[in-house]
Amino acid sequence: MSDIEERAISTIKLLSVDQVAKANSGHPGAPLGLATVAHAIWKQMRFNPKNPDWINRDRFVLSNGHAVALLYSLLHLFGYPLTIDDLKNFRQLGSKTPGHPEAETPGIEVTTGPLGQGISNAVGLAIAQKQFAARYNKPDFTLSDNYTYVILGDGCLQEGVASEACSLAGHLQLNNLIAFYDDNHITIDGNTNVSFTEDVNKRFEAYGWEVQWIKDGNNDLNAINKALEQAKKSNKPTLIRLTTIIGYGSLQQGSHSVHGSPLKADDIKQLKEKLGFNPEENFVVPQEVYDYYNKETIQPGQKLEEEWNALFKSYSEKYPEQAKEITRRLSGELPSGWEEKLPSYTKDDKALATRKLSEMLLDSIFDYIPELIGGSADLTGSNLTRSKEATDFQPDDAPAEGNYAGRYIRYGVREHGMGAIMNGISAFGANYKAYGGTFLNFVSYAAGAVRLSALSGHPVVWVATHDSIGLGEDGPTHQPIETLAHFRATPNLKVWRPADGNEVSAAYKVALGSKHTPSIIALSRQNLPQLEGSSVAKAEKGGYVVKEAADAQVILVATGSEVSLAIEGAEALAAKGVSARVVSLPDQHTFDQQSKEYRLSVLPDGIPIVSIEVLTTTGWAKYSHEQFGIDRFGASGKASDVYKFFEFTADGVADRALKTIEFYKGSKIVSPLNKAFYSVV
């Protein structure tokens, strides 16, 4: 190791330690153990800190996100807009340096911290690169050949989501993925031997990865450099196991006490002395370290981007159509006119399951939107997520048909992995719109990833079929009850439950048009009629009057399969001389974004409102005075029998409506949209 490299590595260590010490909060152990490998990775990475969005940059993912101080040190030293003052504000409210990596920070590819997500996102980043390259590279033009580098810890390897994603990465032969496993034998519980004694190398070999092992990860820079070279030659993803000592150089090194608590002042002093720094100074960066990274990495990175731009210019001359498509995608705009491809329906069109309508929609847009990249966690034939136009995404020599230009991913029965991989595909850029199918009830398996889609603003789409007791015989293990309430309560997440074909089109129109909001589209197994009162334009407001009634005495607000039921209920009421408006509210999140005037025109003061949905009533009081739902688990039986059992029939609806009218008779009725105060946002 050269002197300057040693100096640089020491600077990374001390900047990280100083951040944690100043904040008196954070994780100093991992940065000390990982500074050497981080230096090695970043030094040779291709990126331009002046343009963090350059599409052919190498990506870096810190899957053990609690080591974020390390990442902030790197971003600062490698020229990203993060100042020493920002580092001094580590973990303070409103700073650019929050407690875990957040994707909005320039140079941070994905939000990490919840363990297992980062490495799984990285699989998505690698998939997107392969697909992008397969679609656009030409024999004489390599537009895309970047790598995705990952550091992950023991915790990430224990999480099931990572197991799912890494097994798929092996199957897909993602040799653009290079992961370093920080084998430091420590988690918060102490020595990993209390729970984690599996042979990680062998497990990853079983997945189809190349595995290397560096025994002195704290010091053996030469071995790390060689491992990187070798990994780039592999035809598989590579895991480089790096045995390190957590908190290396601290008096507490090798113990779990150095994992999540700041080092003591004395300890920091001895460490600085040991590393040849002034023990009385903090946040010091020797000028030669700045100069070194500038010369070794930043300048070459800028040059690489310039060369890429020149390459793209000549590509544009030779392949104008492709270049135009790339340019459009990089601008974040979908192909113009794509909305016109969305089907629309009239009441005379035949009754179909919304999952089937979703399939028909995908068939009509799949070829028109090249950034659409679908898939399913098995269940393709049930979710109906595979367009007739689709080719599977598979390596060329896979046992199954497909190629890397394919846009349909066979995720296997791996819902959580699929969610995290979709986040990674979205994070790659190039306007990728990832969608993935499973049964609605099993989106919950992926709750950890769905939450991060919403938090990071990845506009991925879940095609969530079999959305209620309407799935029938599979019974309560498969029938969602709490599911929509859960996801509706998640900030920045759209949860569509379309009632017919027009509403399916509206759901996809808004979902695919979203730049920073993910969506779950809940779809029926059973056939539903095409509604007379629906249209794409109305439904894309999130809620609208689907059946008007003069002098309405009650409003029935419903979603999905219950909208046509509510209309039947209104007809039953009409037969008794009672006038009922029916409102379809396919997505609360979208409805909430409409003007208050519009919302109050749909759900006004003065009329009692009953919500109707064959799921939990939780959450519906935001839009209704009374709630008709199912606050218990479902039942196995024919769908029609199960609906009857829970009294979801025209008469059952009418009965609740009449009780509601009676209950509110003579009261001043305020719309639930009118509140005494509103949330801080």
Add this chain to the structure above:
Amino acid sequence: MSDIEERAISTIKLLSVDQVAKANSGHPGAPLGLATVAHAIWKQMRFNPKNPDWINRDRFVLSNGHAVALLYSLLHLFGYPLTIDDLKNFRQLGSKTPGHPEAETPGIEVTTGPLGQGISNAVGLAIAQKQFAARYNKPDFTLSDNYTYVILGDGCLQEGVASEACSLAGHLQLNNLIAFYDDNHITIDGNTNVSFTEDVNKRFEAYGWEVQWIKDGNNDLNAINKALEQAKKSNKPTLIRLTTIIGYGSLQQGSHSVHGSPLKADDIKQLKEKLGFNPEENFVVPQEVYDYYNKETIQPGQKLEEEWNALFKSYSEKYPEQAKEITRRLSGELPSGWEEKLPSYTKDDKALATRKLSEMLLDSIFDYIPELIGGSADLTGSNLTRSKEATDFQPDDAPAEGNYAGRYIRYGVREHGMGAIMNGISAFGANYKAYGGTFLNFVSYAAGAVRLSALSGHPVVWVATHDSIGLGEDGPTHQPIETLAHFRATPNLKVWRPADGNEVSAAYKVALGSKHTPSIIALSRQNLPQLEGSSVAKAEKGGYVVKEAADAQVILVATGSEVSLAIEGAEALAAKGVSARVVSLPDQHTFDQQSKEYRLSVLPDGIPIVSIEVLTTTGWAKYSHEQFGIDRFGASGKASDVYKFFEFTADGVADRALKTIEFYKGSKIVSPLNKAFYSVV
């Protein structure tokens, strides 16, 4: 294979096929592929169908629960109370034979269907057996030595939850666990080679399992029997990979079309002919098959239980204390007087984090309740879940300290696996009360298992610390927002958020006393004062008036850390001459079970109610007219700064209260507990 065994296996196949055909719904493929191994396993299993609760019975778990028709056939043939008429009612509403296995059916150990759960439950069943044996067996008395058998499919192996549980099973050397992997190369997506080409054998060897492989799983009964013998001699858990042909014998065998759709009438006929049955008859069981299983399995099983009862009788003489404890546990009662061990507090006791109060509580009850078996998904030092009295649950020759009599499980960073394992421990019986710790936000990783705890009625307890923005610097990736709404919307699930020490005691009192309802106890990272108005007796009602006020103009209803804040808010209001009652509502589920009279005494008509909780407002309209919460993601910073940022201060509370009073001035105010109608339950 003897003629009678062949006949028996054919009977299993045809009973299964007939069920699916009659229901015109279900999965015939797996039962046809698995009838031989199912016969082999069940024939040698030790159980008494007349007493499905015998504690030393062998357990069987069908992890690929969609093959449930197979299980119903077995239950019928092996003497459990499931008649041919029950089989004819397969998948009909109200039948004893729903679409997936449900644990309430005698002979079904755990509810399965959601993939990956069954094998993970089985790990829990095996852990419980080891712990039970280590505590009670004596050199001269083997009270517990049962095995847990599992059949699982490709889907289970792809799910992360199974990876987590199986890695831990290897670490724990659970040689009482014998799993058959149905390697049929088929999932719903078709050939498994589209997504699942990993080397499963090698992966399980890496986990520390013994792996065997039977190449002709459809026919090689001899190999299956030998494999079972060998597995029982292993000092590790065993995976027996069984290569089979799905739908074996059907004209569609080996294809995914036979996975999830009934066989056609012609196909069934040819199959019956091929197997020597009358093609015109359905649901046929030859008397010699009944007789055979009766002689080979049922009679010996009854005898084994009788011998065990005799053994236990002489054990009781030699070890009366232990026998008394076992008898008590088998009756499902906790040790008398255990509630008196729960700490109580007065307002002069010091402010502490509820996670710390939880630790103190565990310290005081852990030794008194031998069926309490704790653990944590890493984070022990943060969750404070390990009683000082605890020994780790570890195999004798593990690298870490502990033994099988230990009652603290180091789950590793495996939340979903922990949840599913806890369900298995609970399903073992012997009154096991499993609790597991993680951060509240990461209970969501285990949503799939939590849902099954609730559906199956396993009274497990989640110790869910760091329950809000009050965790501070770790930021939005760790701060729950939607989490409690999600779990409160789940049927049969208690979600406690205690405000102080007395409420922590109430939460554990109700949670551990529950026989069929799981609980999540959400606990603060930060210190909270001991409340003057709290008591265990009040809090165990789920909700109560913690601070009364004469002629209250407003009611503030809060949970956890916001109860003391609401009290401060009430004091700020009092200073302005406004009278406010404060209600603490630590568990909605428990509160809902109180009489309506009591509930209305807490939240009466006539006074506007504001809820106060630093989480989503979703769900709170059930108990309040107005909601003060956080309907966005949190922020990284010092906890006190973050609270201020979201206006959760005494003044912020008072402000919302005043706006609420103003808004409702002059209106008739109906308690949200009074509804026009109530849910069907």
